[in-house]
Amino acid sequence: MDESVKPGNGGQVGAEPYPSPEDPLVELRGLLLAAEEGQVARLQERLDDPQSRAEDVGRVLAEAIAIRSRQDRSLTDSLLPTVEEAIGISVRRHPDVLVDGLFPVMGPAIRRSITNTLAEMLESLNQTLAQGFSRQGLKWRLEAWRTEKSFSEVLLLRTLLYRVDQVFLIHRKTGLLLAHVSAGNAVVQDADMVSGMLTAIRDFVQDSFGGAGAGALDAFQVGELTVWVEQGPQAALAGVLRGSPPRELRTVFAETIEKIHRDRAGDLEAFEGDAAPFERSREDLEACLKSQQRPGTAGVPRVRGARRYRPVLAVLAVLLVAAGLWIFSTVRRDRRWANYLERLAAQPGIVVTGAGRRGGRFFVTGLRDPLAADPAALLAPAKLRPGDVAASWKPYRALDPELVAVRARSVLGAPETVSLRVEKGALLASGAAPHRWIEETRRMSRVIPDIAGYDDRSLTDTDGKKLQSAQARLEARRIFFARGSSELASSEAAKLPDVAREIADLPALAAAAGREARVEVVGRGDSEGTGEINLALSRRRADRVLAALRASLPGVPLSATGVGSSEPLAEERTEEDRQLNRSVSFRPVLAGPAAAPR
Amino acid sequence: MIQKKICMLGAFAVGKTSLVSRFVESLFSDKYHSSVGVKVDKKLVAVGQEQLDLLLWDLYGEDEFQKIRPSYLRGSAGYVLVADGTRRETLDRTVVLQNRAEEVVGKVPFVLMINKTDLADKWEVDEAALEELGGRGWPAFKTSAKTGAGVEEAFVTLSRKMLSG
Numbered sequence: 001m002d003e004s005v006k007p008g009n010g011g012q013v014g015a016e017p018y019p020s021p022e023d024p025l026v027e028l029r030g031l032l033l034a035a036e037e038g039q040v041a042r043l044q045e046r047l048d049d050p051q052s053r054a055e056d057v058g059r060v061l062a063e064a065i066a067i068r069s070r071q072d073r074s075l076t077d078s079l080l081p082t083v084e085e086a087i088g089i090s091v092r093r094h095p096d097v098l099v100d101g102l103f104p105v106m107g108p109a110i111r112r113s114i115t116n117t118l119a120e121m122l123e124s125l126n127q128t129l130a131q132g133f134s135r136q137g138l139k140w141r142l143e144a145w146r147t148e149k150s151f152s153e154v155l156l157l158r159t160l161l162y163r164v165d166q167v168f169l170i171h172r173k174t175g176l177l178l179a180h181v182s183a184g185n186a187v188v189q190d191a192d193m194v195s196g197m198l199t200a201i202r203d204f205v206q207d208s209f210g211g212a213g214a215g216a217l218d219a220f221q222v223g224e225l226t227v228w229v230e231q232g233p234q235a236a237l238a239g240v241l242r243g244s245p246p247r248e249l250r251t252v253f254a255e256t257i258e259k260i261h262r263d264r265a266g267d268l269e270a271f272e273g274d275a276a277p278f279e280r281s282r283e284d285l286e287a288c289l290k291s292q293q294r295p296g297t298a299g300v301p302r303v304r305g306a307r308r309y310r311p312v313l314a315v316l317a318v319l320l321v322a323a324g325l326w327i328f329s330t331v332r333r334d335r336r337w338a339n340y341l342e343r344l345a346a347q348p349g350i351v352v353t354g355a356g357r358r359g360g361r362f363f364v365t366g367l368r369d370p371l372a373a374d375p376a377a378l379l380a381p382a383k384l385r386p387g388d389v390a391a392s393w394k395p396y397r398a399l400d401p402e403l404v405a406v407r408a409r410s411v412l413g414a415p416e417t418v419s420l421r422v423e424k425g426a427l428l429a430s431g432a433a434p435h436r437w438i439e440e441t442r443r444m445s446r447v448i449p450d451i452a453g454y455d456d457r458s459l460t461d462t463d464g465k466k467l468q469s470a471q472a473r474l475e476a477r478r479i480f481f482a483r484g485s486s487e488l489a490s491s492e493a494a495k496l497p498d499v500a501r502e503i504a505d506l507p508a509l510a511a512a513a514g515r516e517a518r519v520e521v522v523g524r525g526d527s528e529g530t531g532e533i534n535l536a537l538s539r540r541r542a543d544r545v546l547a548a549l550r551a552s553l554p555g556v557p558l559s560a561t562g563v564g565s566s567e568p569l570a571e572e573r574t575e576e577d578r579q580l581n582r583s584v585s586f587r588p589v590l591a592g593p594a595a596a597p598r
Numbered sequence: 599m600i601q602k603k604i605c606m607l608g609a610f611a612v613g614k615t616s617l618v619s620r621f622v623e624s625l626f627s628d629k630y631h632s633s634v635g636v637k638v639d640k641k642l643v644a645v646g647q648e649q650l651d652l653l654l655w656d657l658y659g660e661d662e663f664q665k666i667r668p669s670y671l672r673g674s675a676g677y678v679l680v681a682d683g684t685r686r687e688t689l690d691r692t693v694v695l696q697n698r699a700e701e702v703v704g705k706v707p708f709v710l711m712i713n714k715t716d717l718a719d720k721w722e723v724d725e726a727a728l729e730e731l732g733g734r735g736w737p738a739f740k741t742s743a744k745t746g747a748g749v750e751e752a753f754v755t756l757s758r759k760m761l762s763g
Contacts, residue, residue, distance in 0.1 A: 174603040174673030175638075176653060192601065193625040196638030196653045203669040204634045273600040273675065 125312070153187075157224065162243030163291035165225075168195050169260065169278060170236045171271055175199030178235060178271070178278040181285045186240075198238055202229065232257040234268035239288060249290060256284050333388075337362055340382035340389075347373050348400035363390045369398035371406050404450045411448055412441055418459065425452035435463035435513045463512040470509050471588045474502050474519070478569075479545055479584040483526070486540035488548065496545070499586065500552045507556060510590055518557035520587040521546045526578040527565045538562030545584045601651040602760055603673050607666065607699060608680030609691040613713040616743035617680070618656050621750070631658050636670050643757045650757045666695070671702040676709075676760045678752070683712045683740065684720040689727065696736075707759035708737075709752045715740040716747070 046052045068075045091098055136158075144154040165186035169179040177195035182188045205217040218229050226245070230237040230253040237257040241249075260281050261268065267277040337355075341364070344350050349372025354365040362384075368375065375391055401422035408427055409420050418431045427448065429441065438461055445454030477499050479492045488496075503519050510517035523542030525534035539562030546560040569585065570577045608614050615628065622641040630637045641652040655674070657666050671677070677699050681689040692710060699708070710731065712723055731738050737755055741748035 171673075174653075174675070175655075176601045176603055176673075190623070190625050190640065192651065192653060193623075193638050193640050196603070196655065197626055197630070200630075200636045200638055200655065200670060201634055203667065203672075204636075207667050207669055273602050275599075275601060 157242060159294050160243050161292045161294045162241055162245040162249075164239050164241050164245070164249070164289045166191075166240040167285045167288045168198065168238040168240075169281065169285060170195045170199060170238060171268075172199075172231070172234055172236050174271075174273075176271075176273065176275070178275050179281055179285055181282060181289060183289050183291070195238075198227070198229070199236075202236075228253060230254050230257045232261045234261060234271075237285075237288070246292075252288055252290065256288055259284055336383050340378065340384055343378050343382060344375060347375075347378070348402045349373075349398035350375065351396075351398075358390075361390050362388055363392070365392045366394070367396040368393040369400075369403055370395055371403050372398065399450055408448050408451065412444060413437075414441075417462075422451070427451045427454050428458065429454070429456040430458035432460040432462045432465075435461045439514065461513065463509070463514075467506075467509045467513045467515065467590075470502065470506055471590075474499070474506070474586045474588055477502070477586050478580075480579060481541055481582045481584070483528075483582060484537065486537060486544050488544060493548065496548055497552075500549050503549065503553055503556055503558075503586070506588060510592075515590045515592040518559065518589050518591070520589060521549070521558060521560040521584060522567075522587050523560065523562040523584050524567065524569065524581050525562075525565050526581045527568070527572050528578065531564055535562055535564035538564050541584050599649055599651050600761070601653060602675040602757070603653050603655060604756065604760075605655045605657055605671055605674045605677040605699070606680060607657055607677055607692070607695045609682070609685075609688040609695075612680045612682040612685075612688050613743045614656060614680050617711070617713065617741070617749060618654065620743055621746070621753075622654055631656070635667060641753060643753050645754060645757045645761060648761065650761070652753070652757065666698060668698075668702045671699055674699075674703045674706060676707040676756050677703070678756065679708060679710045681710065681712050681723075683714050683723045684717050686722040686727075689723055707756055709756045709759075710736050710738040711741040711748070711752050712738060713741050713743060716742040716744045 046056070065075060087098075140154045140158055141151055143149075144151040147154070163183060166180065166182040166188060168177060168191065170176070171178050175196045175198075177192050180191040180195070201220075202217045218231065220227050224242055226241045228239045228241060228245075228250065230239075230250070235257065237253050237260075239249075239253060260278075263284075264278060264281060341352060341355055344352055344364070344366075349369030350366065351368075352364060352366040354363075356363060364375075375393065376386060379386055379389065404422045405420045405427065408414075408422075412420075414420060414429075415433055415437065418429055418433045418437075421428050427445065433441075438456060438459060441456065442454065445451065448454075477495070479488070479495060479499075481487070481492070482489065506517045506519065521542045523538035523540070523545070525538045525541075527534075539560070542560035542562050546558055550558060565581065568581045569583065570580045572578045572581060606614050606618070615631070618624065618637075618639055622639045624637075624639045626637050626639075628637065635658040637656045639654045639656060641654050643650045643652055655670055657670055679692040679696055681692050683689075689712065696708065715721075728738060737752075737759075739748040739752040739755070741752060743749070
């Protein structure tokens, strides 16, 4: 602005609004522009005053931002560094402010992230379970083995309606790769070379079959793969697909390549081999990695919850059954164990001091008398196997009556015919035993351990018994004589060898029973005739038999006596009774400690 | 990482395929050569601090029956001419090929590899011919696919030219 028209600067115009008539030009200007000069002065003032300029900008700032943002992204781009820096400073200086601000969104964001992750895990678990165990799953495994593909690849092929495996963004003129994205588990070769070769093949087809104006190669099939090419003026989008993609996908490709041309127009124009700027288009390309699963295969059915979770439910059912069986077998095993411990505790000579379960095996510790039952032999009745139980026994001497009796039996060397038991601390013997054992046991009973008394009243002395019966047999022997005769008739003499044998056995039997034996040969007569004669006759008869026996019994003390008719064997009423008394009988006499008959 | 498309051109049996199979990274089989007429391979070249990713379009040898397709040459940032040092006529052929390449891609950097330098007793390219090439400003390298002599040098020279150009 011209210096001369500036108001209020101390110049002529400001100092003298009505100039002197000698300057007509100034005067004319004053007349013509007096009103505008005031306006100009006010405008000048507003422009010079930062405060009022800020107010002016403030009035239109919001609208200006809105208008520019609608046009392009340059406002965002230019604000970005400032905003980023401001946030950075804020985080460093006042972290609390940001924490408070983010707090309401952190929780929901984390929850959603976790929910999504869990849902994905469940989904993939479901799919693996469903495919892994089904008949179809086995078929696919076979196919994987046959075709040498991985199972997951076959699974993908068979359950997918279609899937976009890879997307290439290719510089059209050079065939160089601008950007490349691929689905998680797609097989990816060197994308640079693939990009070049794709371009070469397209050029080849175009040159060979397409004339001017004919369409370019925009789709071709290689085995299970389809390649779709969407051509833009500067770049092409090539998608590698499996399955049968819907036509709508074509539209997605077309829109993507259009968008990239719009967003990256400058970069495409200036492309000299540096693909870095196209990293920013990755998101657009990733949006093309679409897939859809075959209806009816696992993973798809989202319609009904029950269907969706069926494989999981099946596994849960199997787990429940397994858990049930496990609990049942555990309970049964524990009951058997308790039963075994009861049996052990009931055994004389076994004391259980500890029992339990350790390292998958039962264990039992305690004391065991060597004479007690074998604990291992009790396992089978309790339906336990020897491998189930580890046992550790320390030896001790039990005072259970049963074991005291067993120990006494072995100390005393009791014969089978004797039974021993302990009652109220006393050892009771019953049954039958030889005289010598009985005698010895009586002596030893005082030194048998753990015994307060000994009672053998129920015990039979077998030697005494034998002696008694031999005695009775001998006593029943009779040698008869004719009336008034002391001669042995031949029939009576024939009895003597048997008699002699019985007498001969007697000393040994008596000795076994602790006695000594001698035999009296007793002669008798009937009551006819005088007593004197009868007495003499009876003595002769006894002598006669004694003489006959003595020859064959040198070692046995024998004596003869005649009793006449004083000790008749039978009351004489008949001739038969009298004949009975005309006889010789035998009387064994035992000496020594009298063994009471037992 | 900077990528560049370059083409390899040469008459039949000059040893291009041997050069490629020994000194570059291959993904595709040689059958593309005879069917599509080109095979794309990759070669990493270090020029100073910079790594260059050369996408090598190996064009099927030209003869009177099969012409090089101009569309394959399009977009090349440079090219490699290959001749067989034991067959003089292949060197003459590179002059034709160079003209054709320049028609399509304009004046871009290129190098000449005179291959099979290991077969010294059959060598047919004399010093005069080399001097003539030097006079035309052709950067020529005696190479051997067998020993590797000159190969890396040729690629590095081409890369440097492309980067500075």
